Amino acid sequence: MDKSISIQSTEDYGINSAESLRLLRESLIAGEQTTGKVVSVCCGSGCMSSGSEHVRAAFVRGIKDQELEDEITVKKTGCHGFCERGPIVIVGPEKIFYQHVTKEDVPEIISETLIENRVVERLLYEDPVTGQKCFHENDIPFYQKQRRIVLKNCGIIDPTSIEDYIKVDGFQALAKILSQMTPEGVIEEIKLSGLRGRGGAGFPAGIKWETARNAPGEEKYIICNGDEGDPGAFMDRSVMEGDPYSVMEGMMIAGYAVGASQGIIYVRAEYPLAVHHLSTAIAQATDLGLLGHDIMGSGFNFEIKIVKGAGAFVCGEETALIASIEGRSGRPKPKPPFPAIQGLWGKPTVINNVETLANVSRIALNGGKWYSEIGTPTDKGTKIFSLVGKVQNVGLVEVEMGTTLREIIFDIGGGIPGGKRFKAVQTGGPSGGCIPEELLDLPVGYESLAKAGSIIGSGGMLVMDEDTCIVNIARYFLDFAQNESCGQCTPCRLGTKQMFKILRDITRGDGKPGDIEILLELSDAVKQASICGLGMTVPNPVISTIRYFRKEYEEHILERRCRALVCRSLIFYRIKPYRCKACMKCLEACPVGAIIGAKWQVHEIDQSKCIKCGTCMKVCPKRFNAVECVTGRIEGLGDKSE
């Protein structure tokens, strides 16, 4: 084995030993120090849709025009997690954090910051509480309480440059385990770390690996589950897009530990950029000899291919995912046999979620003990949450297990916008539940959330304020569930349909006394009599909302009242005659001509025509404030509704 390879350029090297990886890394880092200033433009899906590609192009052009190419490097990175503030640009050795950057801002950034070393104040983030400008990412409250282990490279490295990944200790964990550890030793470290599956079920990763390792058979598989289907969760997308190499390295370590030589990444078809970056990463690693035959001279062989999903939520369930890879409809199978014993093509198969696998290289490099000290005694490590909905700072946050919901929503998330009141937080998507205000000090963990009737799940965290209707949210999730049920188990197929119908009726004002009891009974049946995780969990949003917000259900059913003013059949717009100045604004704006009146004649809404779009309320001048929205049984209103 040639350990003394000399590296001339990044084009013609191959990595055939841990030593050659070390040499390459050193030469890449040495090469970087001479290049000087760097502009990192976020090119994650979020920033891209806010126009970051144009920003990057403007930097490249501007720097070329000023003949500064030798001094300034323009780099694209993955997601910073603060997508709402995009496009995000990090400038210079000082790493100044600019937000909402447009291509028009680029010339100023080049001349001011890159040439003159001055900060462009207006592009800085301003802390809404203190009014202070933040220069660096770490000064922003959104990042301060986070602990980024999985996301440590996201927003730092160019996700299409394997050299960038190698510079930040990429493949060091792989080199370490291949040269110093036995497969059993790797499994012991993972078990010691306490890492549990981050996809939803929370099964201990080490035990899954051990089961597959001990299962008889030569041919084994590692599958990365990138079928992130939970609406409202996008951490796996960000990791695959922003740091595909960590996912790949995690799969390789799993492959070595389990004794598998083939890996498959199953990615949702809705994530084209993730597919692109993962394919690039695989091709680069293969070229370098990091994937393929006899990796780093260890005798370990591993290859990875990508399979694109075809749009079925249930394929996130592992047996359905396997069916999909085998070319069949994604219908789950009863377990046992577990995939770790009898999985893809009947062979032992480990299926781990993207975030789980991205943790693996960190654990392998720093040791299981290091990881087990993060978090709480029962829940180890970190978890990425996608904080969305009615919250000030929307985005991806990675926190230690045991952080409280209040810290996540108020300290990191900045609380509820518009001075509104917090109502509930929904965690775990369609399989999770709603957690009310009184439980905000709950530390996040697998068991603590389960006790409160919810789950961590994939990490979706939907914040709701007083303007969100709880029954409508339950209806929303059941609508999703009845669409996505594969249809195999009757209680799930028909139960979710009936539950959806009842919830729809309640939101339409057609609820009947006793509906709540039927919903709970159906929930129980669906949970008990379905074979897969989908059926067993989709009633959760209903059960938990009834548990904490039963009163709101009763108001809908008994009083025809939607206190959040969301359910259209239960609300009415009307014009207060004593405030109306007959200005004709609403009359002209109404899309269905439901407003009666004329100049000098006070307006009135014809309830039989009104579609409750709220346009009249929006256009009524604030100083008149003549349109109001009401709910409940009100004399003269309500009998003519849909």
Added chain:
Amino acid sequence: MDTERLNKILAVFEGKRGGLISILQRVQEEFGYLPEAALSSIADFLKLPPSQVFSVATFYDHFYLTRRGDHLVSVCQGTACHVLGARDILETAEKCLGIKTGQTTPDYKYSLERVACLGSCALAPVVLVDDEVHSKMTVRKVKKILTEDLDDTETRT
């Protein structure tokens, strides 16, 4: 249907196992949808009963058995989009295009879809027009996008 184009795709999958979904994806990329004749040929090629091919083609949301419009408008109905008014966005899109969700305009210019989640939750509500994500949508913005695009295509044709 162009048999030559289909055979070219099938040839790539010769001797590979589990290729059905990948084949359907490639065929749909090529033809824009899955023509019935293609499904039969795929069944022959894989030596599968046509019912199994049809079952897979109808199980997954991404497969279409009828011709689609030139432009695909997908309105995200994810959780984050939902609480920020995705329903109004979808209704407005239906009105602008004059079709219901899941339908295609008679001139085959537009198809309208709802998607469960695009993963752009921080920018909710979002609408995807072909490959372009439009973020933080409002009723007014959706009207603008759909009418502008319409005009564009009209001047081109």
